[in-house]
Amino acid sequence: MPARPTKPPVSFGLDRLATPIGMALLITDAEGALRALDWEDYEHRMRELLRLHYGLVDLSDQPAPAAMRTALSDYFDGDLGQLSDIAWRIAGTPFQQKVWNALAQIPAGTTMSYGALAARIDTPKAIRAVGHANGSNPISVVLPCHRLIGADGSLVKYGGGLERKRWLLRHEGVAV
Structure with a gap:
């Protein structure tokens, strides 16, 4: 039986953002859209969710867009309306x-x-x-x-x- 072709891994960037409740992991795509946000102490769970949604995933250190980092920092500083300015995209049913x-x-x-x-x-x-x-x-x-x-x-x-x-x-x- 011939081997099934495997899809190449999906490449995303990984950045970290210090917050009052721990280090946030920001996963972004090549267009700068947020694909995942989770906590450093739950990285294993985040990677499993990414695998379930996208298959093989390659994460490389890459800064998230400055506007995204600013919006998240502003949210944690009390400007609660900033989250709606963040572009996101996710796979799912x-x-x-x-x-x-x-x-x-x-x-x-x-x-x-x-x-x-x-x-x-x-x-x-x-x-x-x-x-x-x-x-x-x-x-x-x-x-x-x-x-x-x-x-x-x-x-x-x-x-x-x-x-x-x-x-x-x-x-x-x-x-x-």
């Missing part, structure tokens, strides 16, 4: 894309339950699927998965750890 695009519409300083997000995207019975898609979101902070909470208002699951989620929500003015 159509359902994941729908969830991730809906996450981007949740304003800073607000939270939403998984069930409310499922209803917003016209799949009210897909609460678990929304949770799974949220957990597969490779662009932390910019696609604000930290703004999803349990139906009872509890903080549940965050890929970067619940302490980071708590910090991000407090930073945005949410009482937790």
Whole structure:
């Protein structure tokens, strides 16, 4: 049986940005769009998400666009509206894309339950699927998965750890 041709690895740049809650890893493509944002202590998980979404990935040290770094730094300094200025692009299933695009519409300083997000995207019975898609979101902070909470208002699951989620929500003015 002949060997199947393998796709060449997808090349992305890797940059680091110091934040009040740890070192952020910024993964960008050749056009300067953000493909992933995760935390240095969760790099293994980030690499696994990249593999699931893109196949073989080659990361090389490369500075993220200055405007992206500035927008993220400004967000962490308190200018919460800066995240919407960051260009991002991600691979995923159509359902994941729908969830991730809906996450981007949740304003800073607000939270939403998984069930409310499922209803917003016209799949009210897909609460678990929304949770799974949220957990597969490779662009932390910019696609604000930290703004999803349990139906009872509890903080549940965050890929970067619940302490980071708590910090991000407090930073945005949410009482937790």
